Amino acid sequence: xxxxxxxxxxxxxxTGKRIMLECSQTKGHDRMYWYxxxxxxxxxxxxxxxxxxxxxxxEISDGYSVSRQAQAKFSLSLESAIPNQTALYFCATSExxxxxxxxxxxxxxxxxxx
Amino acid sequence: xxxxTQLDSQVPVFEEAPVELRCxxxxxxxxxxxxxxQYPNQGLQLLLKYLSGSTLVKGxxxxxxxxxxxxxxxxxxxxxxxxxxxxxxxxxxxxxKAGTALIFGKGTTLSVSS
Numbered sequence: 695x696x697x698x699x700x701x702x703x704x705x706x707x708x709t710g711k712r713i714m715l716e717c718s719q720t721k722g723h724d725r726m727y728w729y730x731x732x733x734x735x736x737x738x739x740x741x742x743x744x745x746x747x748x749x750x751x752x753e754i755s756d757g758y759s760v761s762r763q764a765q766a767k768f769s770l771s772l773e774s775a776i777p778n779q780t781a782l783y784f785c786a787t788s789e790x791x792x793x794x795x796x797x798x799x800x801x802x803x804x805x806x807x808x
Numbered sequence: 809x810x811x812x813t814q815l816d817s818q819v820p821v822f823e824e825a826p827v828e829l830r831c832x833x834x835x836x837x838x839x840x841x842x843x844x845x846q847y848p849n850q851g852l853q854l855l856l857k858y859l860s861g862s863t864l865v866k867g868x869x870x871x872x873x874x875x876x877x878x879x880x881x882x883x884x885x886x887x888x889x890x891x892x893x894x895x896x897x898x899x900x901x902x903x904x905k906a907g908t909a910l911i912f913g914k915g916t917t918l919s920v921s922s
Contacts (some may be wrong), residue, residue, distance in 0.1 A: 752909065
């Protein structure tokens with residue numbers, strides 16, 4: 695079984711709809727992250743969480759919100775989806791205390807907003 | 809704040825040729841450096857990382873990278889590429905002390921042809 699899972703893997707939604715992307719991990723890591731990937735722009739950080747009660751905005755948080763329901767679960771919500779939020783979304787995890795902060799990525803969710 | 813510049817957006821090479829993918833970073837603090845690979849329609853996978861010690865680091869699939877502090881570079885190399893190395897490659901940096909989230913470059917698409 696994959697260590698970092700994302701659901702759904704693909705989603706098509708309409709402008710103005712609320713949508714939630716979910717991420718779960720079995721690695722036991724305390725840190726979790728949401729990124730979006732756009733062609734030619736690389737990965738950009740949306741939100742990150744260093745533990746259940748510590749949530750931080752990233753580079754491009756406008757239009758998004760997150761919830762850390764448990765150490766293993768980190769959800770990303772688009773309150774009112776718009777077409778320029780069409781992208782590939784990745785969840786990642788890392789472990790504090792190792793000094794390296796290497797991140798492990800999920801398989802991604804391809805979101806299309808029409 | 810940190811930033812990462814990948815100097816080539818696309819690198820076409822023939823099979824069995826050597827390749828170098830260039831990465832420069834900017835940071836006012838000490839950093840960890842990473843290279844990730846993304847095969848078509850997949851998530852990101854860690855190729856290699858520089859944490860400390862030897863400036864030449866070896867990763868998976870025959871790749872290696874050299875950390876050059878004076879030139880703030882972390883170029884990725886492989887002496888002989890295969891068709892299967894066709895993928896997108898991302899250089900990333902994180903703050904060694906604060907352990908913040910990764911900052912990614914925009915990616916380099918490596919295309920290997922026969």
